[in-house]
Amino acid sequence: MISKLRVLLFVFAIVSAFFLWSFVPGLLDKQELLVLNTFRLQVQNHDSKDQNVVIVKKEKSFHAHNEKEVVKNIKVDISSNSAEEEEKNRVKDLEDQLRDNIKDNKNDNDIKTVKKEIEKDKEKDKTIEVDMKEKEDGEQEKVKEVIKKQENTEGPPLCPEKGENLVGPLFIDQSLVKDLAPLEQELGIASGGNVEKGGWYQPTMCTPLTKVAIIIPYRNRFEQLKIFLRHMHPFLQRQRFYYRIFVVEQLFDDPFNRAGLFNIGYTEAIKMAEFDCFVFTDVDLVPEDDRNYYGCPTSPRHMSVAVDKFNYKLPYEAIFGGCGSFKRQHYEDINGMSNLFWGWGGEDDDLFARIKKRGYKLTRPAMQIGRYTMVRIHHFQSSQADPNRMNLLQSSNERMEFDGLNTLKYNLKEIVVDPLVTFFKIEMKKSMYNL
Numbered sequence: 001m002i003s004k005l006r007v008l009l010f011v012f013a014i015v016s017a018f019f020l021w022s023f024v025p026g027l028l029d030k031q032e033l034l035v036l037n038t039f040r041l042q043v044q045n046h047d048s049k050d051q052n053v054v055i056v057k058k059e060k061s062f063h064a065h066n067e068k069e070v071v072k073n074i075k076v077d078i079s080s081n082s083a084e085e086e087e088k089n090r091v092k093d094l095e096d097q098l099r100d101n102i103k104d105n106k107n108d109n110d111i112k113t114v115k116k117e118i119e120k121d122k123e124k125d126k127t128i129e130v131d132m133k134e135k136e137d138g139e140q141e142k143v144k145e146v147i148k149k150q151e152n153t154e155g156p157p158l159c160p161e162k163g164e165n166l167v168g169p170l171f172i173d174q175s176l177v178k179d180l181a182p183l184e185q186e187l188g189i190a191s192g193g194n195v196e197k198g199g200w201y202q203p204t205m206c207t208p209l210t211k212v213a214i215i216i217p218y219r220n221r222f223e224q225l226k227i228f229l230r231h232m233h234p235f236l237q238r239q240r241f242y243y244r245i246f247v248v249e250q251l252f253d254d255p256f257n258r259a260g261l262f263n264i265g266y267t268e269a270i271k272m273a274e275f276d277c278f279v280f281t282d283v284d285l286v287p288e289d290d291r292n293y294y295g296c297p298t299s300p301r302h303m304s305v306a307v308d309k310f311n312y313k314l315p316y317e318a319i320f321g322g323c324g325s326f327k328r329q330h331y332e333d334i335n336g337m338s339n340l341f342w343g344w345g346g347e348d349d350d351l352f353a354r355i356k357k358r359g360y361k362l363t364r365p366a367m368q369i370g371r372y373t374m375v376r377i378h379h380f381q382s383s384q385a386d387p388n389r390m391n392l393l394q395s396s397n398e399r400m401e402f403d404g405l406n407t408l409k410y411n412l413k414e415i416v417v418d419p420l421v422t423f424f425k426i427e428m429k430k431s432m433y434n435l
């Protein structure tokens, strides 16, 4: 009898242990799980030969161990930063205030108070950029040339470097654009708006300092594209440069090749105008603050630093996903992006490796300015993860020379010049690449 009881107790203990164990991941909150996942990726990238790495949570950080020791240099802090939290709430309050002002049409004094706060933020953003500025280069010379030319002509004065009539935090309208025609009427040049056919704009009251190509990789996301265009045209116009929005649409059924589409957008855009700056952005990323500059500073810039999907935090230091900008010569210098990532993930990590390899320092806007809403509604289909991405990431540095702009293959099927955007409809297939 006693021995039966012992067996029962033993079985009960084992079952309970399993039961409790299954709850262990549940002890981590969402943010921690996010950190854990990206950390796991870093560990894999760090040393793929070391198969026995395990990750443990110790107080406020994760550590990676192999059988004998802590794997060097990998430790991720998961402690919450209360100063950042505070800042987040403050900006949120500002946004609400501004939204109310717009809604209720409150008097000018209220708006002035909000604007004053925004001015303070502007100062903060500047400091960060100055800290990050690294190398001066030939492009600066180009700008100087434009300035000189301007001084000797009678045309309009130069546009302000970072825009005019900026609002700061913006209301994000995610409602459906049922019919594009009224939006085209509102924004398009044909009916009194500012956007020229093909989705471009040039300030008339001042001479723009830069020509920016906005490039969007695309497939089957028309609802999101319409929301993007409604938000972005007025946003970009306040930044007072020449811009044109290009959508690169991958036709047919091969897995989506986000980075390849960026390369194609780049290659086709420079045939149309002398762009000196390129913004590569996902179609579902809508900036929440127009002080987030869509031009190109002295080195490559990662703009989507605080996305709502990631709790307005950078998921990991080396992330370059979402939205970023490059001067033309810098994009050429890194040979663009890889053409070999088919499906979700990895291509932006590969891009980060290229930037690092070439010795460029990344610039980023301040966290309270580089805020984004990811439009999740009206999204019907996601790409499958690329199973080969981890392997490819092992060779990012070596591949840069022979995988990118210089090995790009595609067929341009059609160019559609719509009132608010230019489409490049292209065919790009895995079978075109034998690497």
Ligand code: BGC
Pocket: 038, 041, 315, 319, 320, 321, 322, 344, 345, 346, 347, 348, 349
């Ligand atoms: C992927 C990136 C992606 C990031 C954030 C990483 O695991 O490799 O492509 O941008 O997660 O979602």
